[in-house]
Every structure is written in structure tokens, then in C-alpha cells.
Amino acid sequence: MSTATSGPLAPSVRRGYALGSVATGTFGTVPGLLLLPYLTDTLGIAAGIAGAMVFLPKAWDVVLNPVAGRISDRSTNPRGRRRPFLLRAGILLAITFALIFAGPEEPPGLAGAWVVIMFVACASAYAFFQVPYVAMPAEMTLDYDERTRLMTWRVIVLALAILLSGATAPLVVDVVGDATSEANGYRVMGVYIGVVLLIGVLGAYRGTRRAPDHGVATAGGTMRDQLRLVAHAPDFRNLLITFVLQALGVGAMLAGVAYVSDNLLDGGGAATFLFVAFVGPALVVTPLWERLAVRRGKRFGYTVASGFLVAGMLGMLVTMSGAPGLAYAAAAVVGVGYAGAQVFPMAMIPDVAADHAARTGENRIGVFTGVWTAGETLGLAIGPGLYAAVIALGGYVSSRGDTDVAQPDSALTAIALGVSAVPAIIVAVSLLWLRRYTLDDRRDALGEPVPNLQEPTP
Template sequence: MDPEPAGVTPSAAPTPVEPLSPTVRRGYALGSVATGTFGTVPGLLLLPYLTDTLGVAAGLAAVLVFLPKAWDVLLNPVAGRISDRSVSPRGRRRPFLLRAGTALALTFALIFAGPSAPVWLAAGWVVVLFLACASAYAFFQVPYVAMPAEMTLDYGERTRLMTWRVAVLALAILLSGATAPLVVNAVADAWSRLAGYRVMGVYIGLVLLVGVIGAYRGTRDAPDHGVASPSGTTREQLRLVAQSRDFRALLTTFVLQAAGVGAMLAGVAYVASNLLDAGGADSILFVAFVAPALVVTPLWERFARTRGKRAGYLAATAFLGVGAACTFVAISGSAPAAYAAAAIVGIGYAGAQVFPMAMLPDVAADDAARTGQNRTGVFTGVWTAGETLGLALGPGIFGLVLALGGYVSSRDGTAEQPDSAITAIAVGFSFVPAALIALSVVWLLRYRLDDRALRVPAPRRTPDQTDDPKESR
């Protein structure tokens, strides 16, 4: 049965809540250093690593990139269920951040530390280590994404918390996505391309570790408004979660958009090396894609306060889709035009991160208020499984488009490409993502939980109150 309208559910009743302290907001946001980095770098560099360094055929490389992520689709709901039932004096979710996050950093570095020949052995190493890395990420990401619904009961506070998170997420994506190719290229110029990827793997592993430790320490004083863990089997809980109409609509929207963004990320290196005649085009194109988020993220939050999250998500999706279609201009070889189109994508991308991340806790909290059971971990497990599927489908789809276009793989990245491959790169980078994003609008229009009655008024604060709830008591 679908959930009742938001205006008549128990979650709509005003509840006195205290704002989260700036320390907790910043601490939680640091976890996005890990999620943003891992969500970006494999999608950006793993496919070209396989095709242009290890010499794996484009079609096979697409499958190899997809399979470990597909495993997470099954694992993430299990990770959510386990974290729902976890009991620890350090918090229900926090121990997962440290343990799984440390494993994530280590296994990521090892992905690029394997043999380079023969091709079957090199490819096998990548698949096994990427599978281990994706598994560790599941047990970090799912508890991390589940925390906001338990940290605060306030509708607006969740948006503010997500705004902090997305700001850090944008910085992390910008830092990792722009510098990872620079590290590869710098080391490649001095030694070899293979050495460049190995150094990059260690560098990104350290970046991941910074986000892991920051989130673990920063949330040690976070409130916990969690309710009783759900009873029943994992299958029963998944069935109950699947009955939420709003969750289905939101998840499908996000998965389709993640696939579109994933295809664009996978195409950056190929567009830079085959379409744009400009030095450092891969890093510049990526910066043009991400940098606008640093400016517009607060504006999207303001939009949500006045127009609602759903309306904001629709507006952001429009920017995302139009910008994606405009990037086809890269086939002309004009780097400035490609950068401008990427900037339009970036404006939409910021909102397409802020709004669904703020809407998911609303769905989970509404379910908890109606049922009295905490299925937050199950919701976020399914959610992150969907996100993982989308980000895996993106590079997979792009790789298949390359294969259909006759892309020629090599061990040094210097193979001359036929005209059909050049066209495939441009189409896979622009019109394919744009089509996926346009399709997502059909599902976003079905989301109905964004009702003003759902909003819980923020507590009034006297002039002598501080931002820290502990100090204001």
C-alpha cells in the first residue's frame, strides 16, 4: 500500500527540535570527501585505464567496470539491514564508517597496483580488487547516508545538512576529479603511464582516508533520534520499502540521472584526448563540470526554502539535461564551447545532488513515523544500491557506445581512431546522458511527499543561544 499523503501522517505534526551544531554539520559533511572521490575517480579513470593502458577491448572493459558495481546492488540492502540492527556505544552507524572506510582506501590503492600483462591477468586483478573495494564502499556509504534521518527530525534542517554535505561533495569531486588525471599525466611524463596510475591510486587512497576519519570523528556528538530496529527478514523489509510510491519515484529518478552523469564522467578522458585540441583538457573539462556547484549550491537551498524540494529538483534536472545535450559541441573541437556546456551541466548537477539527498531522509522519516520502526538503513541500502547501479551503468553504456563505434584500444593510448569512434565518443558523452536525464523527469513528477505540511518548524532561538545545542541548554 502506498504511504498516506504527507499532510495526514504523524510525521506532519510539529515537533520541537534543536538545530544541529556547526561542528556536527561539518563533521558529517567530511564523509562526502570519501563518497565524492570514490563516486568520481573510478568512473573517470578506470575505463581509460583498461582500454588505453592495459589494452582491454572497449566492450569487455565496459563489462569489467560494470560487474563489481552490480554486485553492490545486491550487497547494499544487506549492509543497510546490518547497520539497522547494529548496537554500539559509539553510535549505531559510526563504527561502519571507520572500519569499512579504511578498507575502502586500501583496496582502492591496490586496484592499480597489479600486473600489466598478460591482459587476462591484469584485467582479472582489476575486477577482483574493484569488487573488494566496492564491497567496502557499500558498508561505508549505506550507514553514512542513513545517518541524517536519525540525526535530526526537522525537514528544513535536513536540507541545511545536505547543503553542507553537497558543498564538501563538490569540493571533493573537484579536487579528486581534477587532480587524479594530473597525477597520472605528470608521473607518466617522468616514468610511465602505468606508474602514473599506481601513484594516483595511492594518492586517492589517502584522500579517501581523510574523509573517512573526518566523518567518524566529526559525528561523535551527533544526536540519535533512531527508533526501534525493524523486525522480519531482509526480504520482508525490502518488500515494505518497495511499497512506498514516493521512494520508488525518487529512486528511479536518481538512478537514471546517475547513469547519465556516469556516462559523462567516463567520457571526459576520451573527449579530451580525441575531440579537444587543448592541453590539460581533461582536467579543465572536469573543473568546468564541477566548479559551478561551489557557487550555486547555496542558491539551490534558497530555492528549496521558497519553492520546495521537488520544484528545485525539477529545475536542476532541466539544467542537467540541457547542458548534457549541449556538450555535443565538443565534436567541433572547440574547447571553450565544450567547457561552457559543461558548466551548464554543473549548475544542474549541484541541485541534482542537494535535492534527492535531502528528500530521501524525508521519505525514511515519514515511514518511521507511520510504522514506529526504523527502516532507514533499508531505505538507504536500496538507495545506494540504485546509485551504485546508475554510476556503473553510465561507464558501461559509454563503453558499449565506444565498442559500437569501433573504438581501437591500445597499451599506450595513441591508437588512431576511425570517424565512427569519434562520433561515438561525442554521442555517448552528450545525447545518451541527455536522454536518460529526460526520462527521469517522468518519474520525478510522480513524487508527492514534498508537501508544506511535512515541514517541521525550526525551533525559535533567543539571542543568547549559540549554534551548539549542548551550550544552549
């Protein structure tokens, strides 16, 4: 089978596509950062129950994401197979996110029910935005290395979005909360983040209007048939397990930032500084990860980046000493690894999907990315739930509104372990599956790029 190629994408298309990461980065960050403390420390819901409430809407997304991929695969909209989903679902995403924090404060049962219902609606809208968005690179370009360049732009914008949302959302809560009430702080933050989401949605929709479309025929068969074929793609399976486990670890770490800031680093904007330390390095090192991918391959780069993640997470044990400077340094090491751990898998999943399409002549890219996004969602959902379980086992005491509660020493230890040793072990275990990824090996053995998405040869 011949390997098709295509020219570089226009810079405006790369930038336009990358703007979608304003939405994905923001939604992937803020709920994991603030929703659990909102439930435990503002609404007074017990940590174990709050963890389940954060997890259940995300679990629904695991079911919905492959369906969203299947639906976008079959789209025949004249504005593009995927683009209309970005606009429609993206607008709903922005609205429902603001509504999550706009509900009643009491009684706790009613307040919690509101959060769960709105979070389910928000997660559903996100599925129909994220899945088509992730599917687009495999159809926008046929070139193995161009996908890495495209993902480099995306990760730079992703880092900026995480930095903006992760650093400023807690500040909005604190500033407005100090002036009025903590609940009002969350309400204003919800509206603010909704506007940020909308900017990313509209930017991606408009920015990709001239993007090429190299799609092939939509695959036939039932959803079960397609999921079975995807599940039997070994490179996809190994890459997915690696990424899900790492998303789980990162999700647990993000969920603990507010707790570390308030209980171990004495607050005072520590959550914002941790986020700056975590995300800032990505703006510098992401282009370096791209160069490493070109020289040594994507799997090698992904492995090195994962090593930085493990080292930095273990370094977060210094939070037990209450030394902010050392904690920020450890977070920066995590940030170096996180940048690579986003660039490489994001560039590898289009390779896997496109390789499958080239070999079969049928387009299952939406199903691939639907399963991929479901896995990422599952990992990011289990992460906060895992962190909630860790601090619950440590005896963490929940509170309501602006009430301060002294935590037992066991809870303080659990807060530190939940952002350090626990996620580090999970990320280290994920490398067992990354070793089994073979697509880069086949590329090296052939001395040419892997098969790319193309029209099937007659």
C-alpha cells in the same frame, strides 16, 4: 500524528558529517573517470569487455548495499549505530582502492582479473561505508528544513572533493606517466586517492561523534519482508527511479571525459579543465538551490536542476567541433544542474525514510538507504558500461601503454554522443517519475512539514 521537531544541528556537526563526502565524492568520481581508460588504453582490453569489467563489481554492490543497511540498522555499538562502520569500512576502502591500480600489466587476462578482484573488494568496503553514512541524516535531525541545510554542507564538500579528485587524479597519471610509464602513473594516482579517501573517512568519523541520535526501534522481520515494504513506498520508488536514471546519465558522461579530452580536444589538460568547469559552479550555486527549496519545495528545485542538466549535456555536442571554450561552458551548465541534482534527492531520501518510520514506528532507514545506495551504484556502474558500448559500436580502437592509435570518424562521433545526447535523453526521461513524488505536495497541503522521525506515540 504529531510532527516532532528538533533544534538546528551544531555547525561543527554539519561540517563533520559533510567531510564524509570527501570519500563518497572521490570514490564516485575517480573510478568512473579513469578506470575504463586504464583498462582500454593501458592494459589493452577491448572496450566492450572493459565496460563489463567496470560494471560487474558495481553490480555486486547492488546486492550488498541492502544487506549493509540491514546490518547497520541492527547495530548496538556504544559509539553509535552507524559511526563504527564509517571507520572500519572506510579504512578498507582506502587500502583496496590503491590496490586496484597496483597489479600486473600483463598478460591482459591476469591484469584484468586483478582489477576486477580488487574493485569488488573496494566496492564491498564502500557499501559498508556509504550506506550507514547516508542513513545518518534521518536520525541526526527531526527537522525537514534542517536536512536540506545538512545536505547543502554535504554537497559543497562533495563538489570540492569531486573537483580535487577529478581534476588532480588525471594530472598525477599524466605527470608521473610522462616521467616513467603510464602504468606507474596510475599506481601513484591510486595511492594518492587512497590518502584522500582516508582523510574523508577519518574526518566524518571524528566530526560526528557529538551528533544527536533520534533513532527509533529497529524493525523486525526478514530482509525480504523489509525490502517488500520499502518497495511498496511509492514516493521512495519514484524518487529512486529518478535518481538512478540520472546517476546513469552522469556516469556515462564522466566516463567519456578522458576520451573527449584525448580525442576531441587534443588533451593538454583538457580533462582537468572540463572537471573544473563541471564542479566549480556547485561551490557558488549550492546555497542558491537551498534557498529555492525553502521557497518552492524540494521537488520543484529538483525539476529545475534536472533541466539544467539536460541543457548542459545537450550543449556538450559542441565537443564535436573541437572548441574547448564552448565545451567548458557547456560543462559549467551541467555543473549548475548537478549541484541541485545532488542537494535535493539527498535531502528528500531522509524525508521519505523518516516519514515511513514515523507512520510505522519502526526503523527501516538502513534498508531504505541501502536500496538507495544500491540504485545509485547501479546507475553509476551502468553509465560507464553504456558509454563503453556506445564507443564500441562506433568502432573505438583500444591500445596498450603509451601507444597512440588513430580513431575512425565513427568512433569520434560516438565519443561525443556518449557525453551529450545519450545522457541528456536519460535525464529527461527520469522526470516522468519525479512528477509522481507527492511528499512535498502533502507538506504544502497540510501547511506544515511532513512527519519526521520520532518515537512512536503510545
